[in-house]
Amino acid sequence: MAAEGRPGPGGVPTVPVASGHSIPVLGLGTSHRGGYSHAAVLHALQKCGIRHIDTAKRYGCESLLQRAIRESGVKREDLWITTKLWHSDYGYENTKKACLESCERLGVEYLDLYLIHWPDAQVPGKSNREVRAETWRAMEELYEKGLCKSIGVSNFLISHLEQLKEDCVITPHVNQVEYHPFQRPQELVDYCRSRDIVFEGYCPLAKGEALSHPTVIQLAKKYGRTPAQICIRWSIQNGIVTIPKSTKADRIEENCKVFDFTIAEDDVEILNGMHDGRHVSWDPSFIVFDSNLRKEDMEFLNTIAFSGNPADLAPFACEELKLYFSFLTAKMSGRLSVCVVV
DSSP states (O other): OOOOOSBOTTSOBEEEOTTSOEEESBOEEOOSSSOOOHHHHHHHHHHSOOOEEEOOGGGTOHHHHHHHHHHHOOOGGGOEEEEEEOGGGOSHHHHHHHHHHHHHHHTOSOBSEEEEOOSOOOOTTSOHHHHHHHHHHHHHHHHHTTSBSSEEEESOOHHHHHHHHHHOSSOOSEEEEEOBTTBOOHHHHHHHHHTTOEEEEEOTTGGGGGGGOHHHHHHHHHHTOOHHHHHHHHHHHTTOEEEOBOSOHHHHHHHHOOSSOOOOHHHHHHHHTTOOOOOSSOOGGGOOBOOOOOHHHHHHHHHHTTTTOGGGGTTOOOHHHHHHHHHHHHHHTTSOSSOOBO
């Protein structure tokens, strides 16, 4: 299933969203770790036909994008701008305030897509389900008022989406999840399609890991393309809105040249078969339990996490606290990239 519809502004094909709008199937991602280049964004907008820009409050580059968008000369109505709500702003009132602040930093009056960045809320005294529902109600209001043309989630699994279905009114328009040859969550893709949720994939090159895989290299030679183009084209042909990230103009240009060839179905299946379940980014499956830890417990754990001393837990018999601490210290030491209390 190729995620390609009519060409949008810039010539990149688009697919319809349940909100009534159309999203370009190829975008430019940004990030918080060396993931922004003013010159590269300008090149993408002015030379490569990119009209879909993906960012987030957490990345810290919303204000920088304002300048690039302004200097590009591209009309606002021709752009698709996505940003994301970070967990520190979850909650009904906080969400509405954070959206306005993101709009101000980006220099826009509305967002094309606003996403809840991560299913873990980390709010003391409240379950994640409760906070997600409260946050989503604010997202629904932002959508109804036109401040957000479309709303969605990121890194949500079927269980999170099912809870949201029970707790709220509007179905997310988009779910943005890690997607590459090693991580092809087909059950989640099928679930999203069954509910008319556009599936958007980040890390299509598996942070470079896929580019050196013998199968990808072999197919790149067969089609006279680069390994990156094979991965991106495969993702799009699988029906995924794809957002590769680069800070180099030549790489962005390379990543955009994926609409003048098609990978044969047999070869698509070969790439599909590379799935081994590995993550190169956040893994939402690490969110393993739904906790209602007391505020003082959360403050205590967040304090001792920096000391990394398990002996500090000696007075506590609560296994839940110990489990939380083990995950939190793993996160702090870099062994995990997420905080895993639901």
